[in-house]
Amino acid sequence: MIPESTRKFIDSLIDYYISEAASYKQLAKTYYDEVEDVNANAFGIIVGCVYSGFLQAYQNQKLKPSLEDTQEFTRMIKLRAAQIKRNILDAKV
Numbered sequence: 001m002i003p004e005s006t007r008k009f010i011d012s013l014i015d016y017y018i019s020e021a022a023s024y025k026q027l028a029k030t031y032y033d034e035v036e037d038v039n040a041n042a043f044g045i046i047v048g049c050v051y052s053g054f055l056q057a058y059q060n061q062k063l064k065p066s067l068e069d070t071q072e073f074t075r076m077i078k079l080r081a082a083q084i085k086r087n088i089l090d091a092k093v
Contacts, residue, residue, distance in 0.1 A: 002065075002072050006057045010073065013053045014080050017046040021084070022091035024049075029093065042088045047077055 002010070017024065021042065028041035035041045054073050058065045065073070077084075 002069050002076075006054075007076070009057055010050065010054055010076055013050045014076070014084070017049055018080075018084055018087045021046070021087035022093050025088055025091045026093045039085070039088050042091075043081075043085060046084055046088075050077065 024045050025038060025042040028035075028038045028045060031041055032038060051073070055065065058069075
């Protein structure tokens with residue numbers, strides 16, 4: 001199970017990346033020729049950034065996330081996926 005402090009950190013990362021959705025959508029547009037769905041690309045970039053933060057939080061504690069921790073992380077993302085997508089779609093770039 002993900003420690004409470006790490007859960008809060010992940011939630012704050014998700015909040016941050018949601019608030020910066022326009023920036024990540026702009027970044028995704030850079031790769032339009034390779035990946036034509038800018039919104040899906042932006043979603044992938046955001047989830048990748050949050051996942052990187054999740055792994056870094058464990059590494060800072062000299063721990064490795066277990067399979068259960070990774071599954072819980074995935075559930076956290078799925079619970080917020082609609083909000084992430086909505087902010088990407090609403091982003092004006």
